[in-house]
Amino acid sequence: MKYKKIIITYLFAFISFLVIGIQVEASKRIVIDPGHGGWDPGAVNYNVQEKDINLELSRLIKDRLDPFTEVILTRNGDEYLSLEERADFANVKNADLFLSIHHDSNYYSSAQGISTHFSSYRANIQSDDYYVKYNGKTYDYLYEKKVNGESYIFYSDNGKTKKAHVNNIIVYDKKPFHSVVQESQQLSLDIADALASLGFKKRYTSSGSKDHNLYVTRHTNMASILIENGFTSNLEDLFKIKNNQEQMALKIANSIINYYKLGTPVITSFGADKTSPQRVDERIIVNAKATSGEPVEYKFWQENVDTGEWTLLQNYSSDTNIGWEPSVAGNYKLVVQVREQGSTKSYQTYKSLHYVIEDPKPTITKFEGDKASPQSINERIIVNAKATNENPVEYKFWQKNLDTGEWTLIQNYSTDTNIGWEPTIAGNYQLVVHVREQGSTTPYQSYKTLNYVISKPNITEFEADKASPQLINERIIVNAKATSNNPVEYKFWQENLDTGEWTLIQNYSTDTNIGWEPSVAGNYKLVVHVREQGTTEPYQSYKTLNYVIEKPKPVISSFKADKASPQPVNERIMVSAQATDSNPVEYKFWQENLDTGEWTLIQNYSSDTNIEWNPSVAGNYKLVVHVREQGSTEPYQVYSTISYTVDNLELSITSFEADKASPQPVNERIIVNAKATSKNPVEYKFWQKNIDTGEWILIQNYSSDTNIGWKPSVAGNYKLVVHVREQGSTNAYQAYEVLTYKIN
Numbered sequence: 001m002k003y004k005k006i007i008i009t010y011l012f013a014f015i016s017f018l019v020i021g022i023q024v025e026a027s028k029r030i031v032i033d034p035g036h037g038g039w040d041p042g043a044v045n046y047n048v049q050e051k052d053i054n055l056e057l058s059r060l061i062k063d064r065l066d067p068f069t070e071v072i073l074t075r076n077g078d079e080y081l082s083l084e085e086r087a088d089f090a091n092v093k094n095a096d097l098f099l100s101i102h103h104d105s106n107y108y109s110s111a112q113g114i115s116t117h118f119s120s121y122r123a124n125i126q127s128d129d130y131y132v133k134y135n136g137k138t139y140d141y142l143y144e145k146k147v148n149g150e151s152y153i154f155y156s157d158n159g160k161t162k163k164a165h166v167n168n169i170i171v172y173d174k175k176p177f178h179s180v181v182q183e184s185q186q187l188s189l190d191i192a193d194a195l196a197s198l199g200f201k202k203r204y205t206s207s208g209s210k211d212h213n214l215y216v217t218r219h220t221n222m223a224s225i226l227i228e229n230g231f232t233s234n235l236e237d238l239f240k241i242k243n244n245q246e247q248m249a250l251k252i253a254n255s256i257i258n259y260y261k262l263g264t265p266v267i268t269s270f271g272a273d274k275t276s277p278q279r280v281d282e283r284i285i286v287n288a289k290a291t292s293g294e295p296v297e298y299k300f301w302q303e304n305v306d307t308g309e310w311t312l313l314q315n316y317s318s319d320t321n322i323g324w325e326p327s328v329a330g331n332y333k334l335v336v337q338v339r340e341q342g343s344t345k346s347y348q349t350y351k352s353l354h355y356v357i358e359d360p361k362p363t364i365t366k367f368e369g370d371k372a373s374p375q376s377i378n379e380r381i382i383v384n385a386k387a388t389n390e391n392p393v394e395y396k397f398w399q400k401n402l403d404t405g406e407w408t409l410i411q412n413y414s415t416d417t418n419i420g421w422e423p424t425i426a427g428n429y430q431l432v433v434h435v436r437e438q439g440s441t442t443p444y445q446s447y448k449t450l451n452y453v454i455s456k457p458n459i460t461e462f463e464a465d466k467a468s469p470q471l472i473n474e475r476i477i478v479n480a481k482a483t484s485n486n487p488v489e490y491k492f493w494q495e496n497l498d499t500g501e502w503t504l505i506q507n508y509s510t511d512t513n514i515g516w517e518p519s520v521a522g523n524y525k526l527v528v529h530v531r532e533q534g535t536t537e538p539y540q541s542y543k544t545l546n547y548v549i550e551k552p553k554p555v556i557s558s559f560k561a562d563k564a565s566p567q568p569v570n571e572r573i574m575v576s577a578q579a580t581d582s583n584p585v586e587y588k589f590w591q592e593n594l595d596t597g598e599w600t601l602i603q604n605y606s607s608d609t610n611i612e613w614n615p616s617v618a619g620n621y622k623l624v625v626h627v628r629e630q631g632s633t634e635p636y637q638v639y640s641t642i643s644y645t646v647d648n649l650e651l652s653i654t655s656f657e658a659d660k661a662s663p664q665p666v667n668e669r670i671i672v673n674a675k676a677t678s679k680n681p682v683e684y685k686f687w688q689k690n691i692d693t694g695e696w697i698l699i700q701n702y703s704s705d706t707n708i709g710w711k712p713s714v715a716g717n718y719k720l721v722v723h724v725r726e727q728g729s730t731n732a733y734q735a736y737e738v739l740t741y742k743i744n
């Protein structure tokens with residue numbers, strides 16, 4: 001785990017307060033491992049035991065890192081630890097970095113230089129892409145296993161599993177992507193460069209850094225580096241080692257500080273001795289604590305979140321506490337800024353804390369009227385408020401008309417706890433009392449409300465003695481009735497809905513009835529306004545009643561024709577209408593041809609009650625009369641209709657027959673009879689045609705005779721024909737009929 005978020009609760013014994021809720025990101029935990037120790041001196045050259053200078057250098061590195069971060073030594077004395085114990089120590093401590101400090105040695109005194117070692121091969125945390133190098137050849141890595149207490153690397157040689165002692169074989173990572181391997185490699189490069197800057201050569205590789213399967217770097221789970229800090233077997237290196245320990249520790253520590261950016265101060269706590277909220281003028285101790293490699297200084301601010309105003313509480317100093325006594329209530333943000341002493345930055349880090357400061361408030365224990373809601377207007381209501389507070393308080397009384405939203409001040413701040421309230425307008429009210437301490441400049445510190453209904457008259461009845469509609473000039477009694485706690489008065493209006501005109505019928509009085517005689521026809525709205533006597537309101541309640549006033553209309557007493565339907569075309573028909581009315585009326589006559597839907601005006605408005613109707617087209621008709629009073633502008637006031645049929649009635653032969661049935665013998669006398677109808681007298685002409693010879697013979701010329709005696713003397717097939725026409729006609733005939741006859 002690289003980051004640890006922890007909640008620290010510090011108890012500061014010297015001021016004995018609780019610091020509230022600070023979150024700190026812990027700095028890195030570093031394990032430094034001085035190599036060898038106890039019975040294992042490491043390399044010994046020129047009376048220098050490696051175990052001793054490893055511990056000396058490790059302690060110097062720890063001293064340099066301590067102000068910035070947490071450092072633990074695997075040993076702080078001359079004691080022996082196995083390699084396994086050293087790696088396990090760092091793993092159990094959950095360290096972020098393991099640093100093993102050694103010094104090199106060689107049989108040849110010419111060997112010199114520093115080196116840093118890390119392991120890309122970490123069997124504990126990643127083992128999926130390793131390979132091995134052994135005797136100059138590359139093989140697939142299989143696993144690491146202990147045999148008889150010794151660690152062996154098992155690898156695959158053409159499918160055969162082989163093993164080699166871990167000291168004689170190196171495992172590499174094809175893709176060292178794991179973050180702790182990357183950290184290890186980068187830090188090993190940085191440290192090698194840093195030590196080389198002191199004049200050391202780089203050993204083993206050109207960078208001084210080597211991927212190596214050393215036990216402690218291979219078996220730690222975090223970034224891990226082993227440093228060989230020069231050869232004690234080389235006099236040049238040994239001289240540097242003995243004379244530059246401080247600088248070497250500084251170089252190594254600074255590499256770590258820079259790599260992990262440990263240089264900024266960290267605010268580990270920021271809190272107050274009293275929990276928010278507090279009252280104004282309360283003294284609150286605010287405490288901050290920061291850690292850094294250098295002495296730090298603190299600057300304290302407050303921001304009033306309500307106004308956005310920033311105030312400096314204390315400029316930079318080494319004081320970690322301030323006494324804060326805010327005199328204004330509000331929401332605050334307290335801010336501490338921290339920087340290292342001598343820093344030119346305005347701050348390096350900061351932390352903030354929210355705090356609420358409250359005003360002391362009077363408590364309103366009572367706010368009520370002496371009479372229960374609802375009450376009527378002009379009723380005097382005593383409203384009483386009572387507040388408790390450590391200091392004397394004052395009261396201010398308001399009313400809010402909830403119907404209109406209007407606020408009215410009843411009484412300004414005073415020590416009076418009572419007011420007499422006499423509302424003159426009915427409605428829904430909210431009474432409000434504001435309370436504050438005497439001398440306070442805030443509009444109010446506490447308030448309480450009380451809802452009150454000032455009642456209105458209730459109109460229970462508004463009606464007329466005659467049902468709508470009525471005729472003009474009819475007297476209609478309109479009656480209203482209202483209930484109220486107080487005597488009421490009534491005002492009556494009419495609104496002509498057709499014109500929008502309002503007319504006062506009767507002003508306010510105690511009369512509940514009016515006699516209403518409208519002289520103009522139309523649609524009306526009658527309105528009654530009701531209020532309590534003594535109120536200044538135009539009205540407190542109202543009710544409406546819709547009413548229709550009509551004009552008297554003519555009555556059509558008869559509408560008829562002198563001849564009953566049907567009649568032939570061109571027949572003269574007298575049509576007459578009769579209407580009764582108190583005033584003279586006029587008549588207008590129409591015909592509608594029901595077969596075609598066509599309307600035709602027969603005669604426009606006049607006082608004529610009769611018309612002569614002479615239809616020249618056969619058909620089904622509707623006759624219509626419109627009637628109105630003379631001077632009326634309406635199209636008509638009443639109307640009536642008659643249905644009428646007009647026939648053609650043309651000449652037609654209704655029968656043509658013989659008194660004896662065909663066939664008959666020759667010389668038999670046969671009576672032949674024809675019959676025609678027409679509106680005019682007709683005449684008949686009789687023929688015979690011998691169908692066998694085609695010969696036509698006139699039997700009898702035109703006359704009014706309808707019969708002939710026919711006595712054929714020649715056998716044959718005959719056709720008898722009658723021609724008919726109106727007397728006086730010059731046509732050859734207007735109609736004819738044929739009868740076939742056989743003479744044997």
Ligand SMILES: [Zn+2]
Pocket residue numbers: 035036042043050102103
């Ligand atoms: Zn060593």
